[in-house]
Amino acid sequence: xxxxxxxxxxxxxxxxxxxxxxxxxxxxxxxxxxxxxxxxxxxxxxxxxxxxxxxxxxxxxxxxxxxxxxxxxxxxxxxxxxxxxxxxxxxxxxxxxxxxxxxxxxxxxxxxxxxxxxxxxxxxxxxxxxxxxxxxxxxxxxxxxxxxxxxxxxxxxxxxxxxxxxxxxxxxxxxxxxxxxxxxxxxxxxxxxxxxxxxxxxxxxxxxxxxxxxxxxxxxxxxxxxxxxxxxxxxxxxxxxxxxxxxxxxxxxxxxxxxxxxxxxxxxxxxxxxxxxxxxxxxxxxxx
Numbered sequence: 001x002x003x004x005x006x007x008x009x010x011x012x013x014x015x016x017x018x019x020x021x022x023x024x025x026x027x028x029x030x031x032x033x034x035x036x037x038x039x040x041x042x043x044x045x046x047x048x049x050x051x052x053x054x055x056x057x058x059x060x061x062x063x064x065x066x067x068x069x070x071x072x073x074x075x076x077x078x079x080x081x082x083x084x085x086x087x088x089x090x091x092x093x094x095x096x097x098x099x100x101x102x103x104x105x106x107x108x109x110x111x112x113x114x115x116x117x118x119x120x121x122x123x124x125x126x127x128x129x130x131x132x133x134x135x136x137x138x139x140x141x142x143x144x145x146x147x148x149x150x151x152x153x154x155x156x157x158x159x160x161x162x163x164x165x166x167x168x169x170x171x172x173x174x175x176x177x178x179x180x181x182x183x184x185x186x187x188x189x190x191x192x193x194x195x196x197x198x199x200x201x202x203x204x205x206x207x208x209x210x211x212x213x214x215x216x217x218x219x220x221x222x223x224x225x226x227x228x229x230x231x232x233x234x235x236x237x238x239x240x241x242x243x244x245x246x247x248x249x250x251x252x253x254x255x256x257x258x259x260x261x262x263x264x265x266x267x268x269x270x271x272x273x274x275x276x277x278x279x280x281x282x283x284x285x286x287x288x
Contacts, residue, residue, distance in 0.1 A: 003071040016043070023259065035267075040058065060097070078109065081160070082153075083156065087278075107278075108276050111277050116155070127259065145212055167215065182196075198234050202247070211246050235247040
C-alpha cells in the first residue's frame with residue numbers, strides 16, 4: 001500500500017492551501033489514484049474555517065497517519081521549482097524520523113518541476129510565456145522581468161536563470177527583453193548570485209520608463225505573491241518613484257492548468273523508478 005503526497009513549502013495564507021488542494025485533486029483524477037495535499041510547514045496553523053472546514057495538514061503527521069493505516073511506501077511529489085533546502089535538508093530529516101517509527105516504510109521523492117539533469121523540458125517556460133502574452137499591451141513593446149522569491153541555494157537560482165533564458169527564446173521579438181530578478185536575498189557577498197533584486201531592476205534606466213510585464217515565478221498566492229503582498233508593494237513603490245514605469249503582473253505559474261501535466265510527468269517518473277530526487281529504502285532488517 002502506498003500514499004502519495006503533493007507537497008509545498010507551506011503558507012499561513014489559506015489561498016495557498018486552496019491552490020495546492022486544487023492541483024492535488026486534478027492529479028488524482030489524471031493518475032487514477034489519490035494524491036493528498038500536504039505542506040512541509042506552516043499550513044496547519046490556518047484556521048480550519050478558512051480552508052472549507054478541513055484542516056490543512058503538514059507532511060510529517062500526515063505520512064505517519066498513512067503508515068499507521070498500513071502504507072509501506074510514501075511518494076512525495078514536490079510542488080517546488082528546484083532543489084531547495086526544504087527538499088534536500090528538512091524533508092529527508094523528517095522522513096528519517098518517520099522511518100525510525102516505521103522501519104518497514106520506504107520513501108521516494110520525485111524531481112521538482114525543473115529537472116536540471118533530466119531531458120530538456122520547455123513546458124514550464126511555455127506556461128510562463130502564456131502568462132506573459134496574456135498581459136502584453138496592445139500598443140508599445142514591453143520588457144519582461146521574471147521574478148522569483150530568491151534563494152540561499154545557487155542551484156535554485158540557476159533554475160530561475162535557465163527559465164529566463166528559455167522564456168526569452170520563446171517570446172522572441174514579441175518583447176523587448178527578458179531579465180531575471182529576485183524578490184529578496186540574504187545579506188552577504190556569498191548571496192550576490194540572487195541579484196538583481198526586483199526593486200533595483202525596476203530602478204534601472206532600461207526599465208524605469210517602460211511597460212514591464214512581471215512574470216511571476218511563484219506557485220501559489222501567499223504573503224509574497226498574493227494580493228497586497230510583498231511583490232505588489234515593491235512594484236507600487238517603484239511606480240511612485242518613476243512616473244513613466246507601468247508594471248503589469250502575470251498570473252502565478254502554479255495556477256496555470258498546464259502545471260498538472262508537468263507534475264504528472266515527474267510523479268510518473270518517480271513511480272516507475274525512472275528518475276527521482278531521493279530514495280530512502282525501508283530498513284528491512286528492522287522491519288516488524
